[in-house]
Structures are given as C-alpha cells and as structure tokens.
Amino acid sequence: MMDSVSRSSYHVGGSLPIHATSYVTRKADTEFFEALKAGEFCYVLNSRQMGKSSLRVRTMQRLQADKVTCAFVDLTGIGKQGVTPEKWYSGLVSALVSSCQLSTKVNWRQWWRSQQEYSSPVQRLHLFIDEILLTEISSKIVIFIDEIDRVLSQDFSLDDFFALIRFFYNRRVDNPAYHRLTFALLGVATPSDLITDKTQTPFNIGRAIALQGFQPHEVQPLVTGLQGIVSDPQAAIATILDWTGGQPFLTQKLCQLVVQRIRNEEQPTPDSQIPTPQWIDHLVHTQIIRNWEAQDEPEHLKTIRDRLLRNPQKVGQLLGLYQQMLQQGTVKADGSPEQTELRLSGLVVQQHGMLRVYNRIYQQVFDLAWVEKQLSKLRPYSEAFNAWVASNWQDESRLLRGEALQDALTWAKHQHLSDLDYRFLATSQDLEKRVVQHRLAVKEEESQILATANETLNLAEQKARDELEKAKRAAKKIIGMGSIILTTSLAVAGIVSWQVRQAQRELAETNTVLSSVYSQISSNSSPFESLLQALKAGHQLQTLQQEHPAKPVVYTQVVSTLQEAIYNIREYNLFSGHNDRVLSVRFSPNGNRLASASADKTIKLWDANGTLLKTLKGHRNAVWSVNFSPDGKLLASTGNDGTIKVWNAETGTLIKSLQGHNPMLASVSFSPNGKVLSVTSWNGTIALFDLEQGKLLRIIQAHPDIAGDSSFSPDGKLLASASFDKTIKLWRVEDGKAVQTLTGHRDRLTRISFSPDGKTLVSASFDKTVKLWNVETGEVLKTFEGHSAPVRSVSFNSTGRVLASASEDGTIKLWDLLAEEDIEPQTLKGHTGHVSDVAFSPDGKLLASASADHTVRLWNLAGIEPRVVEGHQGRIWSTKFSPSGKLLASSSADGAVKLWRVEDESSTPPLTLLRTLMGHQGNVWNVSFSSDSQTIASVGEEGSIKLWDANTGKLLTTLTGQHDRLARVSFSPDNKLLASADANGTVNLWNVAQKSLLRTHPGRQG
DSSP: OHHHHHHOOOOOSSOOOTTOTTOOOOHHHHHHHHHHHTTOOEEEEOOTTSSHHHHHHHHHHHHHHTTOEEEEEEGGGTOSTTOOHHHHHHHHHHHHHHHTTOTTTOOHHHHHHHHTTTSOHHHHHHHIIIIIIHHHOOSOEEEEEEOGGGGGGSSSOOHHHHHHHHHHHHGGGTOGGGGGEEEEEEESSOHHHHOOOTTTOSTTTSEEOOOOOOOGGGOHHHHHHHBTTBSOHHHHHHHHHHHHTTOHHHHHHHHHHHHHHHHTOSSOOGGGGSOOHHHHHHHHIIIIITTHHHHOOSOSHHHHHHHHHSOTTTHHHHHHHHHHHHHHSOEEOOOOHHHHHHHHHTSEEEETTEEEESOHHHHHHSOHHHHHHHHHHHOTTHHHHHHHHHTTTOOGGGSOOHHHHHHHHHHHTTOOOOHHHHHHHHHHHHHHHHHHHHHHHHHHHHHHHHHHHHHHHHHHHHHHHHHHHHHHHHHHHTGGGOHHHHHHHHHHHHHHHHHHHHHHHHHHHHHHHHHHHHHHHTTTTOHHHHHHHHHHHHHHHHHHHHHSOOOHHHHHHHHHHHHHHHHHOOEEEEEEOOSSOEEEEEEOTTSSEEEEEETTSEEEEEETTSOEEEEEEOOSSOEEEEEEOTTSSEEEEEETTSEEEEEETTTOOEEEEEEOSSSSEEEEEEOTTSSEEEEEETTSOEEEEETTTTEEEEEEOOOSSOEEEEEEOTTSSEEEEEETTSEEEEEETTTOOEEEEEEOOSSOEEEEEEOTTSSEEEEEETTSEEEEEETTTOOEEEEEEOOSSOEEEEEEOTTSSEEEEEETTSEEEEEETTSOTTOOOEEEEOOSSOEEEEEEOTTSSEEEEEETTSEEEEEEOOSOOOOOOOOOSSOEEEEEEOTTSSEEEEEETTSEEEEEEEOOTTOSSSEEEEEEEEOOSSOEEEEEEOTTSSEEEEEETTSOEEEEETTTOOEEEEEOOSOSSEEEEEEOTTSSEEEEEETTOOEEEEETTTTEEEEEEOOOOO
16 A cells, blocks of 8 residues: 555646656647647636646647747746846846757847847847747747736736737748747736737737646546555545545645545554545545635645735625625626636636636635625725625615715725625615605604694784774773773784784794705705705795895895805706717817717717707717817817718818728827827827828827827927826827826826816826826826716816816716815716716806717806805714804714804905814714804714803703604794704604703604
8 A cells, every 4th residue: 555655646736747647637738739739829827726837847748759849938037026128028038048958059148239229128039039049940939938927017018028929920921930939828817917909919819728627537647546545546536526626736635635644544444445525524624624724735725815805906896796606606707807807816617607616625715704704804884784784685774874974985986896885885875865855854844833833823813813803892892991091902912913923924034944954955966956945945035025134044044055056056958869878079169069979970060059960970980089170170080990080060071081090099189280180099009190181190109008098288299198007198299209107096097188278287097086297297286086986087177277077977076276175076967877078168167078878968167156164074964054144053074063153245264163062972963053042952973962052162951862863953932942853754842941851753654
C-alpha cells in the first residue's frame, strides 16, 4: 500500500510538474493543442486555479515535440510599480529573446536603443518580431502570454498591444511568414476588460478555449492514485466530485487529503480501506469547511473571498446577486458585468443558460450566513434591513425614516447595490411620502374642526340677532323706563355682533393659512397641485384685504407660499413627436428654433411654441448629436451610421454628407467661426473636418475608450474632449497637440462644456457628479453632488452663472455658481425617463431637455428667486411665523429649534438668529406659536412635546403620552389647549396649564 501511495502525485497549487501522474486531460487540452498547431490565435480566460498554467505547460510540451517553437511570457515578471510603456514592451522583448534562446544571436538591448529615436515601444515590438523573430526562427512560433489580466493594473492603456496581435493576423494576407506566428493568452479577465476598442480587438478573430472542471469520464489518473489505498476508488472519486463539482484545485486537494489521512493511520483498519461517503463528508467538514480561513493552505477560498470583496462600490451588488442565487438555486445568465465578475471569481459557473454555485464546498463556506455577515458590515442600515426581510418585507416599522433615510440614500449614491437593497430604500421612501399624506389628513381633520367652529360661530351670530330683537321688543314695552336701558342693550348686542365678525375673520384667515400649508406640503410631490392651493390661498387673502388688511403673519405666509409655488412651476411646453429616445436637443442662436435628435433616426425642427416645422430624415441609425452653426444657418448631425450630415437649418434640405472616421460617431460641434466640425467617436478618436471643402483635416488619437463629447473654447484655440476612460483632455486646435489631461471623476464622462468666458469647464459623469474645472490650471474648482443616477448632460447659461445638469434619475438640476456652499439646487421634474440632454436658450430664460420618454420639454426659468438663510446643521422640517409676523421659528433634523427675528424686506440677511432651543433627541418635526407669540411648542422624534418661552428660550414643560410618531402641534386661540397629531392621523388634546392629556380622537385606519 505504501508503494502505491508513494507513486501517487496529487499536486495542490501552481502548475503540475510535466510528468505528474495525476494530470487530468480534458477536452480543452485537445482543442488548445490542435488550434495552436493550426496557427489559430487562442485565449483561455477563466477564474484562478482552474488549471490554466498546467494546460499551458502540457500544450507547450506537445507543440515542441512537433517542432513548434514556443515562447513564454509571464507578465507577473514585468511588474506594475513604476512600469512605463518603454519598460513594459522591452520586458516583453526580453522574455521572447530568453525563451526562444536568441541571446547569442542578437544583442537585443543595443538594437532596442538604436530604434528608440524613430519609433514608439509598440512599433519596436512590431519591428522585433518582423525583423528578428521571424527571421532567426524558421519554424512555427507560438507566443504564450500568461497572467494577461496584469495589463489591467498598468497606468497606461495597452489597447495598442492587442491591436498589434490583430495586425499580425491580418498581415498573413500580404506576408506568408506571418502564417508561422500565433499567440495564446491566458488569465483571469474577459475580452471586454482587456481592450475597449471593439474595432481593433483580436478576440473576434481568435478562438476561446473553454476550460471546464473535471468530468467523471476524465478522472482516471485520479482514480489510479487511489488504487491500493481504498477498496473502491471509483466510488471514492464519485463522492469527491460530488463535493468539488470537478473544480481542479479542490479535487486534487481532496484526493490528497484522503491519501494523507489513510497514510497517517498508525494501524490501518479494514474500515480505513473503505472510505464511505460519510467518511469523506466528515473529512471535508473537518479539513476544508470548518474554520476554513485557518486551513486554507495553499490559499484558494481566500482568493475567491478577496475577489468578491475587493471593490467596495460593487460588493453590495455582487453579494446581492449571489444571495439571490443561493436562495433560488439558479439565476438566468444575462452576461452582465456582475455575473461576469462572479464567474471570474470561480464561485459560480454557467450551465445551459443558467448560473449556479460551482460546488457544495463553496455553497457551505460562502453560505447565506456568510453573505449576511458581509452585507451587515457593508450596509449602514443592516439591522433594519435584515428585520424587514425576515418579516417577508411586511414590517414597515423596520423601514428608514427622516435623517436615517437621507443618510442611507446619500451612502447608496456611491454604491452598486442589490435589487433587494434598492427595494428596501424605495419602500422606505414610499413610507416617507405616506407620512406626508398623513399630515395632510391631519390638516383635513383641522379643517373639519374649523368648519365645526364656523357652525358654532354662525349659531352665536343668530343668537346675537335674537338677543337684539328681544332688546328692541323690550324697549318698545318699557320705553317709559328711559333711553338708558335701551342704549345699554344695543351696546351689548353691538359688542356680540363685533365678536362674531371678529371670529369669522379669524376663521377666514385660518382657512387661508391652511390653503398655503396644503400648497407647501404638496410642493415636492405635485408642483401643479401646490400652485392651485397657493392660488386658492391668494384669492382668499385678496378677499380678506378688501375689508381690512390681514394680519402680517397671514400676509407673509400666503405671499411666501405663492412665490414658492410659482418658483417651482417651470414646465413651459411639451414637444411630442419622436418615436424613440430623444438623445440631443439644441436651440438655434436666435432662440427661435429648437432641434432634437432621436434614436428613431430622425431630427425634428420646432418653433418655440412647440409647433413641428420639419422632420429631417437621412440617417440610417440612431442620431446621437445635433448642433447649430454659430450663424444659425446650418445644422450638423451624427450618429450610429458613421456619417456626419449638414442641413440647411431653414429649409431642412440636406446640403452634404461626410463619411466619418468610425462607424459609431458620438457627438458633433461647430468651431466658433463655423468653419470646422469636431466629431468624436466610439473608438476614442476625434476628427476635425473642414466644413467648406468637406474634407478631413486631422484625426486626434484622443482616448483609449469612447470619446463621448468635445467642445471648442470660445476663442476657438482649444478643444476639450471627454471620454469613458474617466479623463478630460485639452488639445490645441491648430496642430492637434495635447495640452493637458484632467482627472478626478470616478466613472465614465458623458458631456463637457466651456463657460462663456472660456476660463472654466464643466463635466458630467456616470459617477453621478458634475465637476467645474479651471482650464488654465486643470484643478477641480467645485464638485456638485445631488443626482441619484449617472449625469448625462451639462450646460452653462449665457452668463456663465447657472449650470443645468440632466440625469438618468429623470430630473434636471440648476446650480447657481454664486450661491453659498451647501445650497440645494433647484430641481425640475416632469420627465418619466432618463434625461439625455439639456440646452439653454440664448437669453437664458428657457431650458430645453431631451428624454428617453420620447419627449422634449421646455422649462421657463424666469421667476422670483427665494431668500436663503443658513443656520441648521440638518434638514429643516418646519418653519412658522409668529402671529405678529416679527418672529420665525424653524425645526430641523439636527435636533434644534431656532428662533429668528424677521428684518426689514431690504435687509441682508433677511433674518437674524435670536436663540437656539435644544432639548429634543433627533428630528424636530414641527413647531407652532401661541396666539400671543409668547410660547413655542415643538414635537420631536422621541415622541415628546416641549413648550418654550419665546422671549428667553427657557424650557417650560414637556408633555408625554400614548401616541405613535408625532407629526404636528397647534395651540387653541385662547392658548389653554394644545392639539397634537401623529403620523396615523390621531389627534390628542392637552390641557396646557395642567400638563395633562384630555382626550384622543383616533385617526383613519388602513
């Protein structure tokens, strides 16, 4: 038995020795060898420890036996720290010289230096293979490059290297010597990872070698190693494969563990000769799964773990997808980046169009408990999230509210989360909206109470009339008693009548204020409803003013609300007519026309009133970009058909069609003098065309990835380009030379634009931010964060003060560059799909937007700008004027109530902070003044009501009782009672003097 054991050669970790008896020959061995021998370019891209290196070693041996020269380059040896293109390519040549044994035939270092002055590193590699390698070696040559994914860690693009491989393949037509040369690439990556330029990729001419796990009919070498050690090697290997799924590393390791465990038995028993499935199960649990991090030698499971968790921004999405797979068993394969990343980790495999966990060992090591633990470390809201999921998504008490929700949404902006995470956050937002609706319900309750009070006042008025009639009748009967009694009675009736009129006026004023409150509550969710309520309040105020001036607090409240409602209503017109996504929109220089480009292959010309003037047809595919010439006479368009078309902007007639430099063109823009067109493309290049002669001036090799946009500086001397490679580059127009590169965005750039004075540049990115750059120094002046999805477009207004940004979150934001820090931008809502593009009218009064909802919308930007007051450290939940109109109270998520003095209308600032009232724990939802302005009531998240002295800021009392989450509080006119309402619409009445709860009015159920 021991002789048999010594002959076994299970090998765990690294390449198997060339004569290892446990090497398992798979289908890939035959495919790889035969394809390379036939001169095909091949690549083996798979997860780690799947046997790629062992496959290479065996294939090289077989090829060399057939007189094929095999060169080997391990990119790990070239390194990545401080490696320049010069060093990288010279390292490649050094490895080729060494492995092909050419060092005695050529002094490659001297040759390399001699070419340095005349050619780039990639050109020297080309010359080396053409002039030296193919000349000195007359046989077939296969160049194996291992660890090809190392190119991803370099600070420079290696697209040219992959393009060179394709070039060598294409050279076979003209130079037969290249039939002798081919390449084999091995590593942990996908073709799309390795090269972004799909037009130059060699992977669409090469052959992918699928490296599968060990299949039962292939594992005879492993069975041989168990012979003489176990009584039934076939049964043992079947159990091992049941655990490993044929994963090469784990299968070799488990076979080795079986042999070692039996070999270490001091007195082997017959049972040790028969490792039952239960025996192997126990071995797997004790030696691999249990305490796996300590036993993972050589590292395998840790490698999978580290690849899963290496990217903090994507780990949530990866774990969420994997969690779904564990729960459902399989997930339909869709080729998404997240699924690809899971496959490259080795954790999952694709079979019959479905993804599943590779094997039982992975399933038990990286189980649901492990996933939950990692997600708990990741999510700031993990406890609430887990409890919500455990309730089968029914327990709304576990959803986030207030500041906790806002913090979670802020955190989520920079993460790629699972679908369940996004569902949790969306459900939390829905609950928050329902809370607002409950507040409206409370207001309706208040309205009903006021209506009841109105009825009471009417009865009082009738009673006063009755008293007056009685007094008159009494006066007739006892006229002899003199005029004194009559006068007294009439005076009493007059006082009662005055009181009734006063009560009626106060009721009317309250109703007016109530309408303005309705307007404020609905301003975010429904701007038009907000405007209707504000107009209603304005009409009520106008009626009040006809009789007598309204109280300052009423007047201020209504006017402020009306201004805010008008400020928020911006949509001016809607242009419908396209049959697909609208991708680009531009105003003519005189502002009279609007051009829109769409994925429906058309361009439409509109007047400012939304009347469709012309539909321009000619493109054979989606039209990505459209732009007017500076004089407004021409219109240029481009898109996915590879052409640039120039139209007469007045008649819509096609003037000329230019063939682009790439089949996929991204954007088109005119130079300031209207003579040059800049066109960006999907292969990262920018072409400059002479418009008058219709000829290509030059092509700028700008970026290694898609060049999404370009923009001329106002003086026409510079051209800026934005790319999916996350950079902005500035070029001299006269010679196409690079001036500088701007870096700072974390994801792909989509759009750029110069300010009118040319001193600043603005950029939009998939990282959900907008950045403002100093053109001269290249530094970031400001970063604007606020969108919840990639930003697609950005534009300056004519003065350069305001920026408009358009996002996939369906909103447009207006950023005031002169505003103070942390001032929220104005947000325009209306589109029901991604907003693709925005453009200001020349006078800056209108903004046009293009959207995936097939529409163009026009927004009116003229309006009253609101005053801004800073002071709180968190979101402001409530503001209230005192009855006198001289004070303003505000409550915030920072736990504070602030009291402000209202200054004169012309004063700067308009408010002066008098004092800050601290005492609540967490959010302070609402504040209210007593009718005499002496007391302030506030309700906090912790469920208490606090009464404060408005003059001194002293805490007078705290009211607590049975309630849900308190939402609002209000004094009675005589200040003796206090009404509070919770989120469910339940109203509590309190006796202020006795600090006691009088009664409760239940809210609506369901």
